[in-house]
Amino acid sequence: MKRIVLSLLVFSVGISGAAAQQKGFTIKGEIKGLHGPAKVYLDFYEGKISDSAVVRDGSFQFKGIAKKTGLADLILDRYGVGKDSVNLENNTDELTFFLDNSEITVTAQDSLIRGTVTGSRINDEYMAYNKFIGGTVTAAYKNHRNRISPYLWSSYPFFKEFDEYMYQFKAERFEKQLQFIHENPQSYFSLFALKDITLMGYGKDMIRTGIAYRSIDAKLRNSPEGQRIGRRIQTMSQGAVGTPAPDFTLYDVNGKAVKLSAYRGNYVVLYFWVTGNDLIKAENYKMIKAAGLYKHKKFKIISISLDPEKRKQAWAKEVKENKLPWVQVWGVKSGPLTTAKLYGTQGTPSSIVIDPDGMIVTRDLNGIELQYQLAEYMK
Numbered sequence: 001m002k003r004i005v006l007s008l009l010v011f012s013v014g015i016s017g018a019a020a021q022q023k024g025f026t027i028k029g030e031i032k033g034l035h036g037p038a039k040v041y042l043d044f045y046e047g048k049i050s051d052s053a054v055v056r057d058g059s060f061q062f063k064g065i066a067k068k069t070g071l072a073d074l075i076l077d078r079y080g081v082g083k084d085s086v087n088l089e090n091n092t093d094e095l096t097f098f099l100d101n102s103e104i105t106v107t108a109q110d111s112l113i114r115g116t117v118t119g120s121r122i123n124d125e126y127m128a129y130n131k132f133i134g135g136t137v138t139a140a141y142k143n144h145r146n147r148i149s150p151y152l153w154s155s156y157p158f159f160k161e162f163d164e165y166m167y168q169f170k171a172e173r174f175e176k177q178l179q180f181i182h183e184n185p186q187s188y189f190s191l192f193a194l195k196d197i198t199l200m201g202y203g204k205d206m207i208r209t210g211i212a213y214r215s216i217d218a219k220l221r222n223s224p225e226g227q228r229i230g231r232r233i234q235t236m237s238q239g240a241v242g243t244p245a246p247d248f249t250l251y252d253v254n255g256k257a258v259k260l261s262a263y264r265g266n267y268v269v270l271y272f273w274v275t276g277n278d279l280i281k282a283e284n285y286k287m288i289k290a291a292g293l294y295k296h297k298k299f300k301i302i303s304i305s306l307d308p309e310k311r312k313q314a315w316a317k318e319v320k321e322n323k324l325p326w327v328q329v330w331g332v333k334s335g336p337l338t339t340a341k342l343y344g345t346q347g348t349p350s351s352i353v354i355d356p357d358g359m360i361v362t363r364d365l366n367g368i369e370l371q372y373q374l375a376e377y378m379k
Helices: 018-023 122-131 137-147 156-183 188-200 206-215 224-236 280-292 309-321 336-340 367-377
Strands: 027-033 039-044 049-054 059-064 070-076 095-101 102-109 113-116 249-251 256-258 267-273 299-305 327-329 348-352 360-363
Touching: 027 070, 027 113, 039 327, 049 059, 059 137, 070 113, 095 113, 095 122, 122 156, 122 188, 122 348, 137 156, 156 188, 156 206, 156 280, 156 367, 188 206, 188 224, 206 224, 267 280, 267 367, 280 367, 348 367
Parallel strands: 027 102, 267 299, 299 327
Antiparallel strands: 027 059, 039 049, 039 070, 070 095, 102 113, 249 256, 267 348, 348 360
């Protein structure tokens, strides 16, 4: 594959300052063939900018000051019904670009999703980076989901196919991000890629991510953003893929000690959860299916409750009433929280897969993505 070398210099990181703020940005847009009471919304979450513009004869305009650079969205409200009435999750009529204090031109034919953005050097380089890695997760999610009618979205065959597709997409995208960093150590978008990797999770290999981080230009690493990313990588390297699983001893409903190392020789899923959460109830159902499917194989599940001590009885009741057929543990006082920190777990539900040799092989997968990976291990 042809190597992409970006020219963006180190000083582009966190573009700000008086000169940039005095200039500000202008976005001039044209959506050819669009008529009627349409509106376009500008959302720049990191820069705390939220604005709207009426589309007149297909044209719209925004002006403002970006105190920092970053990803922004233009969302088309084709019928002028109001932003709150636009289904943002399923809406595909939007355009993501990199906003800075430039004179930006947006040109589209009937729909923003097919629009192009010109006039901003940093956005040109973002587009080159985005193309190299295969696009954004959000775009892949929406484009794949909207290939079929909405009434099929909740069907099991589609959900299974969709989740398997997203798992493969994110895994391949991660590899492309590492390749990009290797080939462009001085590009701001190598730092941007590392930020995306650490924020999105997806079971990424933190050992290789750490190597990639240390390979980028020192000025990027030493910038405020670079230092934050470095600290995040260090935290997430606890319980990283490819490292030995830290041993622990926790206690089940009856107060019996459960030691992780006692399960050596099995594939073990550490499943961090809390009670009273609908998302976790759905995940419990999938875990029940996995426990039944692999009960005759060398496979174990250990659920680690992160409920506070005052909810210990509620936890014990839910385990009993839902007949969760695997090992359930809850540590005295800060026990489970200490274990979560030991594994770098950021929230719930969260699953970590340990192989028979006690090595962490997968983490931060849930739902069908986790089931897909387990099926590979249990072949």
